[in-house]
Amino acid sequence: MPELPEVEVTRRSFADAICGATVQSVRLGKPLRWPLGLEPQRLVGARVGATTRRGKYLWLPLSSQLAPGGLLLHLGMSGSLGFSADASAPAGAHDHFDLQTDRGLLRLNDPRRFGAVVWSPGLEADPAAKLLAGLGLEPFDARFDGPHLHAGLSGRRVAVKQALLAGDIVVGAGNIYACEALFLAGIDPRLAACKVSRPRAARLATAVRAVLAQALEAGGSTLRDFKDAHGVAGSFQMQAQVYGREGQPCRVCGTSIRRIVQGARSTFFCPQCQKR
DNA sequence: CACCCATCCTGTCGGC
DNA sequence: TGCCGACAGGATGGGT
Known part of the structure; x- marks a missing residue:
């Protein structure tokens, strides 16, 4: 959760x-x-x-x-x-x-x-x-930027989604927000980490911060049962672009959102908006 | 070092 | 209704 x-x-x-x-x-x-x-x-x-x-x-x-x-x-x-x-x-x-x-x-x-x-x-x-x-940088740490992310992704042949999820480059993005950040950056989650270009790494770093900041503002995501310490639910799931939306139209281009499995976790993405 | 996979545990949901 | 398998927001530890 x-x-x-x-x-x-x-x-x-x-x-x-x-x-x-x-x-x-x-x-x-x-x-x-x-x-x-x-x-x-x-x-x-x-x-x-x-x-x-x-x-x-x-x-x-x-x-x-x-x-x-x-x-x-x-x-x-x-x-x-x-x-x-x-x-x-x-x-x-x-x-x-x-x-x-x-x-x-x-x-x-x-x-x-x-x-x-x-x-x-x-x-x-x-x-x-x-x-x-072994934890990576905090996403809102000023040191977390495009070059840092690009360096972290280099030398890894696993999919960029899995590298992001691993948490040793940057922490905090789990399955929901890794999917959302990749959508925001327009990157195919299946792309090998080491194939992510510098400009794309920079966009991805920005996207990770943006998605996490939006989610914070929304009080987090309540898919089933998340509540804060006073029982207040979050609402970010309402604005998710891809997570949990398999088969539904992309909010940007209308293409059907796809679900695949990477490292035994579900990945959701738009095959039209997320190329390379 | 990088990577894959099983594993921890309970609840829920969809299909038959 | 009931049963059964698939799946769920995470991360470690062991093996290749």
Whole structure:
């Protein structure tokens, strides 16, 4: 579910409210992708700092004498976070992590459990930090530009769509936004990464930023169940040009949108607007 | 290094 | 209705 826009929308929806809160208790549900990495009781009494984001990960800094560090959260395919001042709501079958604070309850709901909450003593000081080690540039980082993207794509024979999705050149574009960015740039998703010209790489870099910015403004995409931490849905799916539109007419030229499979993921594109 | 593929898990939807 | 397979927004880890 959550690509960069959804993760960032989620972050913005609770970061201010939880900043400065004190942890009162922690509840774990079924196992997530990785174990938490420390005894949950050790988090009690810690103070929550300013929540940040790196790629599709959220970083919740916690300060306490007992265990200074923080929590690295990932929403996987089906995760969402809720934050509410009313902590009385009973945990549902898919609520697998609760952080009860004096300002409210932060709760991870994740039916498929591909998500994760991992303790780290600090992003510089390893363990969970290695999860962030291979990540590409942030799309809104000034260093992410045409030349950077072109350099990243060079030497790769996989399709440009898959190279974009891999996240080691630029982070944040998942299946929806990779498809949308390629449409916006007019690039065939099947084109070998190393065959993307400099001018096209520049257009693609611009398109990635534009699509992610639009999606952020729209509050993300709610295909099935994405909601921010206060239960607000996104609306970008309404303006998607290709994602999920197989067989429907291209909004630009009317050609039927195609769906293909690349690396076991669906790719949607317009065969007329996206040539080379 | 680049790449392919299986894998984690549950829910939903379409076809028969 | 029920059953069954296909598919879903992600990313790792292992093998070639």
